[in-house]
Amino acid sequence: MLPAAEQAAQSLREEILSGAIPSGTRLGEADLAGRLSVSRTPIREALSRLAAEGLVEIQPNRGARVATWSAEPLREIFELRLRLEPYAVRQAVPNLGPEQLDELDDLAAAMLRTGKPGRHQNLGAIVELNRRFHGLFIDAAGSPPLAGALRGVTHAAVVTRNFHDYAPDALQRSLHHHVEMVAAARAGAGEWAEAIMRAHLYNARATMIGGRA
């Protein structure tokens, strides 16, 4: 049985990232304690961690709110990701074992299915898949400091807009980027994967904050 604080943190993370709890929502300790059936102490610790990850903001004596990201920080976040994530992918490629490549394949394929225009399209589900996809590369880079620096930042981008206002063609591009990235990884071509990741991020940035760097 894992610690209650960790469990609470995971639950909250999930709910925030999935959009179940909208941005800016006030997170009262007592409420959360009641909802998750634990005391306020582990809740406080969970909130503390999520604040470190950048998912919630804590104001002293004024409680915690789900972080709200405006356009400005978002630009900076993409600036950061562009500097780090392509590099991370290149580092990750040589470290990917067969089973990880398979998992990446599965994730990319699942996103492609889930994102196909039509009645089954489930944009919400993509968020989590995408998070795992990027997270897998980042972890495989094998650099804890790099992973730490990117964690919060990728979260943030995911939260703001859950793919919902991707233009259809941009979304398709994005999903195919994933597929191509796995192909590059499977070929052991780190620089190829890096290039695709860079394009992937430019594409995302363009749809999220409009063109014009």
Place this chain on the structure above:
Amino acid sequence: MLPAAEQAAQSLREEILSGAIPSGTRLGEADLAGRLSVSRTPIREALSRLAAEGLVEIQPNRGARVATWSAEPLREIFELRLRLEPYAVRQAVPNLGPEQLDELDDLAAAMLRTGKPGRHQNLGAIVELNRRFHGLFIDAAGSPPLAGALRGVTHAAVVTRNFHDYAPDALQRSLHHHVEMVAAARAGAGEWAEAIMRAHLYNARATMIGGRA
């Protein structure tokens, strides 16, 4: 009166960064609570934050230890810094007001004095000055995500080796880099400052982990 948890975090941060508490030291909650005259609750919160900053590592049910950095993460840390900090400096330059430039001047001059070879040389004191110097630039970049990503990482480099095993000429170079960086900033030459920061980091990396990227 600021919160006890914050105060405890600052105290510990200070002691760890100054080297008063060596790497790997076990941090018992009860001990710290006694030493800082607060309860264990704010101590736990402080440790949690420091863990997020990467200064301490906590293992579930096994307490917290001062983080210990080996050579490998150090390489990665410099890789990160090289990607982020020169950029941060360039962004910071246009945002620096007169009083901040003066403060940077003071810091650079103080480090120069304190690091001058001879009997007054006080390498320990440089650590804190250096931290403030870099921190000022990072904050002035005006990008919270960037600052967050760099915070922990600059801490780490500072902790490991407190300038003590800088070769004398490398140390002098490093201190003069600071001066030149302020000059560049005062001239409003962001790219100049960026270039110097890059050299500054290469110099530091060479002395810390040996040449050869």
Place this chain on the structure above:
DNA sequence: CACCGCTCGGTTGCATGCAATCCTTGCCAT
């Protein structure tokens, strides 16, 4: 004599109670 299991001391993790702080609402003065 070496190795495994067990008990016990110590530490972390969690719950709860209390004090301090902040926000709100209603009242009063201008």
Place this chain on the structure above:
DNA sequence: ATGGCAAGGATTGCATGCAACCGAGCGGTG
């Protein structure tokens, strides 16, 4: 009517007590 202010309610921050877990030392067994 509007602005300032004070009291009430609610919430956070901290302290303390208890339970769960980990590690060390000892006794038993092969």
